[in-house]
Amino acid sequence: MKNKIITTIAALGLSLAANAASAETVRVGVAAEPYPPFTEPDAAGNWTGWEIDFMKAVCAEAKLDCVVTPVAWDGIIPALTSNKIDAIVGSMSITEERMKTIDFSDKYYNTPAVIAASKGSGITPDAAGLKDKIIGVQVSTIHQDYARTHFGDVAAEIKEYQTQDEANQDLAAGRVDAILADSLALDAFVKSDACCEIAGAVEDDPAILGAGVGVGLRKGDDELREKFNKAIAAIRENGTYAEFSKAYFDFDIYGQ
Structure with a gap:
């Protein structure tokens, strides 16, 4: 019986190893x-x-x-x-x-792309609301492309960051007026920091924001x-x- 158990365990080990290898x-x-x-x-x-x-x-x-x-x-x-x-x-x-x-x-x-801003700023997620504002975005993202395309002519500056967290912290510190990113990522941020709120979703642009x-x-x-x-x-x-x-x-x- 002992030999049979050992043989069974060995066979199981070989089977698992084969599956892992495959x-x-x-x-x-x-x-x-x-x-x-x-x-x-x-x-x-x-x-x-x-x-x-x-x-x-x-x-x-x-x-x-x-x-x-x-x-x-x-x-x-x-x-x-x-x-x-x-x-x-x-x-x-x-x-x-x-x-x-x-x-x-x-x-x-x-999920949609949204603008976050300081509470009570009155900023809206459109060209009129972002006129002469500094907008933070993460580099190499659809949100960077969207901001350049839709707000580049009206914003005071499109400020670019290596990480979304850096953009979030600059909004909290008042170094930018608004940030543009995915709604869920910014929802987590505004829930963790009382400084800011979601100003709303930007108008969809499937060519930039994708499917x-x-x-x-x-x-x-x-x-x-x-x-x-x-x-x-x-x-x-x-x-x-x-x-x-x-x-x-x-x-x-x-x-x-």
Whole structure:
């Protein structure tokens, strides 16, 4: 009996090792800068947040061995195209401009872009409300492109930051009049700092803001894209997506 148990354990170990070896390793790039509630490192340096939970669920469904790989945001697409990472899960919007360089999975969430400003400022999320104002945006984002296109002629300055957190802190300190970013990222900020409030959503511009957020992939990596697409659809259908999202949001982040 003892020999039989040992043999069974050994066989199980070999089976698990074979499964681990057969799993495709995918280096998933995330922005090295904290971007709550989507991605941020905890005190031990482990990455947490809604997109980390999303990545784990999708990779488990697709039977992929996904490894979180932090990359500076303004270099994340070059890291993908130069094979330093295999996918981007970093709140990257699907835009025509980006699709000239990389491919995307189907969308996995979609939320509007909004303006945040100091409480009582009277700023509105349009050209009239932002005339002669200093607007903060993160570099290499759709929000930077939107601000340049829609407010560049009226704003006193479009001030650019390497991280969203730097822009947030400058708004809190009064060094900029407004910031433009994703609604959920700024919602987390205004809830944590009494200085500021959401002034409202900017007018949609699909050519710049895109059609939701997708997993960024190299051109021609069709097999991996299909695995992600099937896994996204599966976790939406089986309730996994809604389950882990409840810890972060009280509405369906997937959007329209």
